Amino acid sequence: MKKRVFAGAVALALGGAPAFALDDLTLQLKWVTQAQFAGYYVALENGYYEEEGLDVTIKPGGPDIAPTQVIAGGGADVTVEWMPAALAAREKGLPLVNIAQPFKSSGMMLTCRKDAGVATTDDFKGKTLGVWFFGNEFPFLSWMSQLGIPTEGGSDGVEVLKQGFNVDPILQGQAACISTMTYNEYWQVIDAGLSADDLVVFKYEDQGVATLEDGLYVLEDKLGDPGEVDKLVRFVRASMKGWKYAEDNPDEAALIVLDYDETGAQTEMHQKRMMGEIAKLTAGSNGALVPADFQRTVDTLLAGGSDPVITADPGDSAWTHAVTDAALN
Amino acid sequence: MNRILPILVVLAAILALWYAAVVPMNAGWTIAQAQRAGHELTFLDVVADTMSQDRPRLPAPHQVAAELKKTVLDTKVTSKRSLVFHGWITLQSTLWGFALGTTVGIGMAVSIVYSKTANMSLMPWAIISQTIPIVAIAPMIIVVLATLGVEGRTVPKAIISAYLCFFPVLVSMVKGLRSPGAMQIDLMKTYSANAGQTFWKLRLPASVPYLFTSLKVGIAAALVGTIVGELPTGAIQGLGARILIGDQFGNPLMIWSALIAAACLAGALVSIVAVLQSLALQRMGYAR
Amino acid sequence: MTLVLAALVLWMAAWLLNTRIAGSSLASSYIGRVAVPVVFGLSVLAIWELVVRGLNVPQVILPAPTIIAETFAAETGTLWIDFRQTALKGAISGYVIGCLAAFVVALAIDRSTFLRRGLLPIGNFVAALPIVGTAPILVNWFGFDWQSKAAVVVVMVFFPILVNTVQGLADTAAMQRDLMRTYSASYWQTLLKLRLPAAMPFVFNGLKIATTLALIGAIVAEYFGSPTRGMGFRISTSVGTLELAMVWSEIAVAALAGTLFYGAVTLVERWVTFWHPSQR
Numbered sequence: 001m002k003k004r005v006f007a008g009a010v011a012l013a014l015g016g017a018p019a020f021a022l023d024d025l026t027l028q029l030k031w032v033t034q035a036q037f038a039g040y041y042v043a044l045e046n047g048y049y050e051e052e053g054l055d056v057t058i059k060p061g062g063p064d065i066a067p068t069q070v071i072a073g074g075g076a077d078v079t080v081e082w083m084p085a086a087l088a089a090r091e092k093g094l095p096l097v098n099i100a101q102p103f104k105s106s107g108m109m110l111t112c113r114k115d116a117g118v119a120t121t122d123d124f125k126g127k128t129l130g131v132w133f134f135g136n137e138f139p140f141l142s143w144m145s146q147l148g149i150p151t152e153g154g155s156d157g158v159e160v161l162k163q164g165f166n167v168d169p170i171l172q173g174q175a176a177c178i179s180t181m182t183y184n185e186y187w188q189v190i191d192a193g194l195s196a197d198d199l200v201v202f203k204y205e206d207q208g209v210a211t212l213e214d215g216l217y218v219l220e221d222k223l224g225d226p227g228e229v230d231k232l233v234r235f236v237r238a239s240m241k242g243w244k245y246a247e248d249n250p251d252e253a254a255l256i257v258l259d260y261d262e263t264g265a266q267t268e269m270h271q272k273r274m275m276g277e278i279a280k281l282t283a284g285s286n287g288a289l290v291p292a293d294f295q296r297t298v299d300t301l302l303a304g305g306s307d308p309v310i311t312a313d314p315g316d317s318a319w320t321h322a323v324t325d326a327a328l329n
Numbered sequence: 330m331n332r333i334l335p336i337l338v339v340l341a342a343i344l345a346l347w348y349a350a351v352v353p354m355n356a357g358w359t360i361a362q363a364q365r366a367g368h369e370l371t372f373l374d375v376v377a378d379t380m381s382q383d384r385p386r387l388p389a390p391h392q393v394a395a396e397l398k399k400t401v402l403d404t405k406v407t408s409k410r411s412l413v414f415h416g417w418i419t420l421q422s423t424l425w426g427f428a429l430g431t432t433v434g435i436g437m438a439v440s441i442v443y444s445k446t447a448n449m450s451l452m453p454w455a456i457i458s459q460t461i462p463i464v465a466i467a468p469m470i471i472v473v474l475a476t477l478g479v480e481g482r483t484v485p486k487a488i489i490s491a492y493l494c495f496f497p498v499l500v501s502m503v504k505g506l507r508s509p510g511a512m513q514i515d516l517m518k519t520y521s522a523n524a525g526q527t528f529w530k531l532r533l534p535a536s537v538p539y540l541f542t543s544l545k546v547g548i549a550a551a552l553v554g555t556i557v558g559e560l561p562t563g564a565i566q567g568l569g570a571r572i573l574i575g576d577q578f579g580n581p582l583m584i585w586s587a588l589i590a591a592a593c594l595a596g597a598l599v600s601i602v603a604v605l606q607s608l609a610l611q612r613m614g615y616a617r
Numbered sequence: 618m619t620l621v622l623a624a625l626v627l628w629m630a631a632w633l634l635n636t637r638i639a640g641s642s643l644a645s646s647y648i649g650r651v652a653v654p655v656v657f658g659l660s661v662l663a664i665w666e667l668v669v670r671g672l673n674v675p676q677v678i679l680p681a682p683t684i685i686a687e688t689f690a691a692e693t694g695t696l697w698i699d700f701r702q703t704a705l706k707g708a709i710s711g712y713v714i715g716c717l718a719a720f721v722v723a724l725a726i727d728r729s730t731f732l733r734r735g736l737l738p739i740g741n742f743v744a745a746l747p748i749v750g751t752a753p754i755l756v757n758w759f760g761f762d763w764q765s766k767a768a769v770v771v772v773m774v775f776f777p778i779l780v781n782t783v784q785g786l787a788d789t790a791a792m793q794r795d796l797m798r799t800y801s802a803s804y805w806q807t808l809l810k811l812r813l814p815a816a817m818p819f820v821f822n823g824l825k826i827a828t829t830l831a832l833i834g835a836i837v838a839e840y841f842g843s844p845t846r847g848m849g850f851r852i853s854t855s856v857g858t859l860e861l862a863m864v865w866s867e868i869a870v871a872a873l874a875g876t877l878f879y880g881a882v883t884l885v886e887r888w889v890t891f892w893h894p895s896q897r
Contacts, residue, residue: 062565066859068859069472073475085858089858135858161843163842165577166578193362265575265583340739445639450635460874460879465852473678556747556750560840576753588751595742
């Protein structure tokens with residue numbers, strides 16, 4: 001916190017930015033405060049937002065908070081969301097546009113126990129798999145549909161469980177496989193006492209069904225207003241600076257996140273390790289969306305079996321380079 | 330002594346049962362881990378391990394006590410890691426919700442007693458309102474309030490808790506305000522008391538015993554409402570948020586200690602209302 | 618804006634209509650007693666519709682009742698599957714198990730003064746606890762299917778019924794019990810002919826409280842893990858994909874089921890405790 005004040009004072013002393021006319025901007029996160037969002041917290045703590053003349057408020061999310069709904073209600077200017085959910089909301093008539101994509105790779109995977117008899121994707125049949133819902137189930141459903149495995153149970157299909165917020169189903173043998181993120185739940189399974197040798201992981205990246213994760217989304221009408229676009233440009237520039245700093249100084253970034261965690265429940269060990277894994281996912285992104293990745297996400301989602309999340313290719317209007325082009329040059 | 334002893338015996342029995350249950354609940358994991366590692370375990374080894382696991386299915390009472398000591402006594406109360414801090418957050422919303430719920434409940438009760446139209450149209454819907462799963466509405470309340478420009482989580486949580494709290498108050502107050510018999514009301518009429526006087530001097534005082542009984546239920550309901558509001562909606566602070574985060578990060582001790590803290594809070598709140606009840610009833614001359 | 622004004626006018630008209638009904642001879646008839654709340658409910662729905670349309674509230678925040686009704690009609694199949702999973706399997710089985718268990722324990726406690734003194738204060742204390750918080754623990758113990766939901770419901774309904782039943786069993790006057798003794802009635806005869814009937818108003822009070830708790834408990838528990846069906850499952854996943862009309866359809870099912878359940882218990886109560894002053 002001190003650093004923020006200090007940075008503001010420096011800005012004042014240098015007579016640079018108009019320090020008392022900061023533009024307000026609210027960012028809605030997809031989940032609770034954790035290293036997954038380190039870049040934004042670093043940018044806040046290190047005063048990058050202030051240097052850009054922004055007063056940024058970061059709102060943590062939670063299991064029942066749909067970031068898309070918050071932005072629709074005007075509760076946030078920008079939201080961190082996964083692309084499948086954002087595109088689903090777009091089809092529901094909420095014109096979300098991707099303005100930046102700090103996460104290059106997907107961290108999602110299916111983690112299975114060897115002693116449950118899973119070694120390859122052929123072994124899924126007849127097993128129980130844990131999946132997250134709330135808009136995160138679509139990559140899984142596309143994958144299963146590409147493998148030709150029905151998700152209604154039975155000996156030919158898989159029984160799908162709506163996994164809660166923890167990894168207990170795999171520990172207690174209630175499910176053969178569960179959804180995990182490389183940076184979070186996988187390590188909880190390891191922490192609980194299963195070793196990496198006991199487990200088989202299927203990364204969505206490797207299976208060719210990866211969809212874009214944490215991106216920044218705004219409502220379309222904002223992009224028509226040059227003043228708002230300028231704000232977004234400054235926001236993205238500062239955020240990416242935060243992300244690159246976090247990648248280079250993962251331990252420090254983790255501690256910053258810990259400072260902002262209001263539950264007081266996160267631990268240093270978890271956050272440092274998470275930050276290390278997150279850095280692998282943000283590596284290789286300068287913030288600009290790669291159109292080929294977008295197309296792969298759309299194709300994966302359109303292949304989503306009988307009940308696809310999106311029924312039509314949303315086309316290039318679902319993303320823009322306008323903000324990142326201005327922010328990065 | 331005659332009253333305390335049975336309670337202590339029952340509590341001791343619960344504690345003993347709890348300890349006894351810890352072994353079978355957690356042994357499966359201990360044995361499976363030993364098999365993977367290729368160890369042989371004696372029965373005593375298993376018992377010792379079940380009492381000290383990091384993520385037990387059922388933590389032993391002393392583990393919960395240690396976690397409580399750590400987060401209540403050994404942590405500064407202003408720290409985010411202190412349960413006292415989170416209990417305070419929950420308490421604030423609970424009290425706001427309780428105040429709001431009680432006001433709405435009493436207000437509705439008065440209008441129901443005095444207006445036949447209100448009685449006939451509101452009462453059935455008040456019952457139906459309690460069958461609506463409040464958890465489903467909670468996130469929407471937060472989003473809608475954010476749209477209206479209400480920031481923070483205290484107000485939405487208070488509304489959710491008021492939603493659960495108003496009903497018992499309403500039901501009891503309707504009963505209480507109607508409790509004076511026809512004879513008493515006639516007596517007021519012979520005094521040529523007007524409607525206001527009948528209300529303030531007869532109906533309201535007559536309803537006080539009913540009010541306090543319902544307040545005890547109401548404050549417990551308000552606490553449940555606050556915790557439900559904190560639980561799945563990702564409230565960042567409060568006991569409900571601790572339960573959620575404890576679940577997410579596989580930390581059962583955190584869940585259990587938050588539950589015990591919530592239990593103590595509920596007990597304290599209900600006792601305070603009970604004390605107020607006996608004070609008020611004594612002063613008003615209801616022999617208790 | 619005109620729509621919002623129309624809503625206001627409609628509100629006043631409906632209230633006026635209700636006042637007329639309540640003041641007329643219809644008020645004490647069955648028709649009158651049903652008509653007034655129905656008019657009230659319909660006017661609330663109409664106002665909701667008008668305000669949502671008048672203020673252009675986005676459908677992803679609050680859908681209009683007509684849209685919810687359309688979704689309801691189109692998705693009856695899914696709603697029925699969810700209802701069967703959550704209400705019939707989870708809530709009802711938990712309710713029955715919890716009520717029976719509480720009833721039996723209450724009878725056992727009642728035989729021993731010592732147990733009653735020890736358990737009743739603790740039961741009272743637990744009845745006031747936020748039991749919903751145990752949902753994640755019970756889902757962990759009993760797995761993902763309806764069994765864990767029933768377990769949450771059992772714990773939630775157990776204590777209100779226990780406390781009410783014990784209280785009810787103590788509700789006979791010394792004179793009545795003495796009379797039974799002069800008839801040289803055994804413990805069981807006194808229980809069956811005097812004390813149980815006398816306890817029924819209290820028991821039903823507990824049973825009614827428990828009906829609303831049951832469905833809510835089953836739904837909350839589904840937030841912590843479930844198979845891919847169930848009312849709580851559908852509500853939480855539909856919010857994620859902004860299918861708010863589906864969410865409200867499930868809420869409508871819950872309200873409908875809860876009301877019918879409550880109504881059914883009230884009917885049984887009237888039939889069992891016909892002698893009690895409150896039923897006359």
